[in-house]
Amino acid sequence: MRWLVSLVRNLWLYCGDARLWLIERIMVRGLHALRQEHAPTRGLRKLLLVLGLKRSA
Amino acid sequence: MMRHWKDKWLVQRILSGDKAAGEQFVIEHYEAIFRFLRNLTGSKEDAEDLTQQTFLRAWEALPNFRGDSSLSTWLHSIAYREYTHWLRSRREFVPLDEIVDMPDEQANQNLEAVLLRWAIYRLAPEHREVFVLHYLQGFSVSEIAKIIGIPAGTVKSRLFFARQKLRELLSDIIPEPVKALGKNYQEVLKMAVRIAEVTVTPSPLRPGSSAHAKCRVEADAPVRRVYALLPDGSTVTFRKVSETEFELSEQVPWDAPSGTYPVTLVAETETGERATLATSITIA
Numbered sequence: 001m002r003w004l005v006s007l008v009r010n011l012w013l014y015c016g017d018a019r020l021w022l023i024e025r026i027m028v029r030g031l032h033a034l035r036q037e038h039a040p041t042r043g044l045r046k047l048l049l050v051l052g053l054k055r056s057a
Numbered sequence: 058m059m060r061h062w063k064d065k066w067l068v069q070r071i072l073s074g075d076k077a078a079g080e081q082f083v084i085e086h087y088e089a090i091f092r093f094l095r096n097l098t099g100s101k102e103d104a105e106d107l108t109q110q111t112f113l114r115a116w117e118a119l120p121n122f123r124g125d126s127s128l129s130t131w132l133h134s135i136a137y138r139e140y141t142h143w144l145r146s147r148r149e150f151v152p153l154d155e156i157v158d159m160p161d162e163q164a165n166q167n168l169e170a171v172l173l174r175w176a177i178y179r180l181a182p183e184h185r186e187v188f189v190l191h192y193l194q195g196f197s198v199s200e201i202a203k204i205i206g207i208p209a210g211t212v213k214s215r216l217f218f219a220r221q222k223l224r225e226l227l228s229d230i231i232p233e234p235v236k237a238l239g240k241n242y243q244e245v246l247k248m249a250v251r252i253a254e255v256t257v258t259p260s261p262l263r264p265g266s267s268a269h270a271k272c273r274v275e276a277d278a279p280v281r282r283v284y285a286l287l288p289d290g291s292t293v294t295f296r297k298v299s300e301t302e303f304e305l306s307e308q309v310p311w312d313a314p315s316g317t318y319p320v321t322l323v324a325e326t327e328t329g330e331r332a333t334l335a336t337s338i339t340i341a
Contacts, residue, residue: 023227030173031192033093039091043105047087047112 065124072119083112086129089194090136096189097140099178107143111136126203133194134204137186144182176226184219187212250326252275252283252334261339264313270295270305274324274332286321315340 022025060174069077090111095104115135174333177185189210190201198216202209248256262268272295273279283295295303322334 007066019231019242022231026169026172026227027223027232028169029167032251033167033170034096034174034193035092037092037095039088039095039108040101040105042068042088043091043108047109048111049084050113050297051079051116053076053083 061124061127064128064138068119068122085130090132093133093136093189093194094140096177096193097185103143108141111139128201130203137204147152172227176223179226180219180222184215184222187215188219191216250324250332252322252324252332255322255334255336257338261341264309265311266309268307268309272303272322273301274303274325275301279326281325283324286323288318309340313340
């Protein structure tokens with residue numbers, strides 16, 4: 001059902017103004033991708049060492 | 058509330074010298090704090106440094122953790138203070154949108170992430186902070202108010218303006234022809250201008266002969282100019298035959314030594330987009 005709602009909504013936006021549809025898509029998919037970004041593990045290892053929680057890398 | 062009790066219990070274990078609890082505390086929150094600072098500072102290196110500082114300060118302040126907010130909110134407020142100090146020290150020197158580093162390889166593969174990050178960095182700091190905390194870090198309005206130390210109403214209005222400004226910024230970078238859609242917009246954005254085909258006759262070229270080159274350009278905007286960068290550093294401009302076809306007729310110098318030479322073709326649109334194509338010509 002969600003896909004149908006999404007399809008109708010996208011079609012409405014598409015017919016109205018393609019720009020709105022694109023902006024919405026960039027916002028939704030961009031946010032999803034940025035939320036998945038990982039931190040470099042080297043920083044985490046260094047921090048654990050500094051705090052004395054790990055003896056060596 | 059239950060969550061805060063768990064956090065308080067974890068802190069008590071750390072304070073009693075439980076190294077496993079300390080490790081759990083760092084590992085559980087490291088990525089979120091890094092991501093928060095990365096999206097605020099725009100620099101991976103600065104974010105790494107500030108993340109380290111945040112955890113060192115938090116480690117010292119652990120005995121003061123009372124559990125009236127979650128550990129995550131508490132850590133974010135420390136990270137936010139570190140960021141504001143950093144921002145104050147940087148503001149005198151370089152505007153943030155000039156120090157933003159390239160998105161990482163992972164994000165590079167996702168056009169939407171690159172575009173959104175580009176727009177986020179162009180928000181005013183007070184708008185960027187609430188946007189990142191709400192949409193990327195997942196905090197509620199009241200939690201953001203605690204982290205930043207401003208009224209919830211101000212958070213709401215900043216979120217409203219942040220969303221509005223982001224939409225304006227994104228709207229500005231989407232080229233007009235995209236309105237026509239019909240094809241995948243990622244391809245449209247990537248294909249603002251492209252040198253689709255190049256032919257040079259005769260091949261190989263001979264000294265003294267007449268060389269003829271044809272070039273077909275696909276572009277979403279009118280093509281202003283197509284030219285070739287020759288090995289000696291000179292340029293020759295193609296003649297426009299139609300909106301997509303360009304050609305060039307030149308006499309090969311009599312003294313041109315034989316060999317294969319690199320040539321770079323450049324196509325420029327009226328909107329400032331540019332495409333290049335590296336090719337070569339062979340003189341017999």
